[in-house]
Amino acid sequence: MLHIVNKSPTERSALASCLAHARKGGAVLLIEDAVYAATKGSAAQASVERALRELPVYALGPDLDARGMGASVIDGVKVVDYGGFVDLVIEHRTSQSWL
Amino acid sequence: MTQVAEDIEREAGAEAVVKKFMFVNRKAPHGTIYALEGLEVVLISAAFDQDVSLAFLDDGVYQLLKGQETKAIGVKNFSPTYRALEGYDVEKLYVERESLEARGISEQQLLVAVQVVSAGEMAELMEQQDVIISS
DSSP states (O other), X not given: OEEEXXXXXXXXXXXXXXXXXXXXXXXXXXXXXXXXXXBTXXXXXXXXXXXXXXXXXXXXXXXXXXXXXXXXXXXXOEEEOHHHHHHHHHHSSOEEEEO | OOHHHHHHHHXXXXXXXXXXXXXXXXXXXXXXXXXXHHHHHHXXXXXXXXXXXXXXXXXGGGGGBTTOOOGGGTSOOOTTHHHHGGGGTOOEXXXXXXXXXXXXXXXXXXXXXXXXXXXXXXXXXXXXXXXXXXX
């Protein structure tokens, strides 16, 4: 399952809830304000790094760039473009948005 | 199956394919429109004879509390609709135990019979679905 999160981790609990339910074999994609979770020094950094031990975490490059965060991505988080977003959706049997 | 669903199926000329749909509710009922809109979609999908289940976690568990009185805030009290779901053959309602506990809610305070499951069991149920729709 591909888990898609679009809310800032410091404003909403969507990412925390997502990470509590994501399983090995799945993947997490951070888009829109959720990309802040993929940046160094964020309050969510530890939980993202913990998640990375179990499954891949991706962040959408255009959303990072738009927020001036393109150079601050946590090691291990993979940055994808819109084409990569589509590839992830295709690679996983199901997708779930954590609104 | 409803007449509308039958007509659509005949027009499509397709064999009925039953998929597992889970509607995931994570929002409290009246502060945003998510819960009401989500419930409307559940009722629509029930007309198409799919394998439908509902999941309630995080603030979504507040949707199922007994005794909601919305008259004074001028919005529709749609909470009785959850009790009508059985009539649409929507009988799988899963509520996450950790979410209830974090909010001081007991199963007895819920307005409909549900299956209380752990976060781990909820994750497993999500994995089993063909389609997940979040609201």
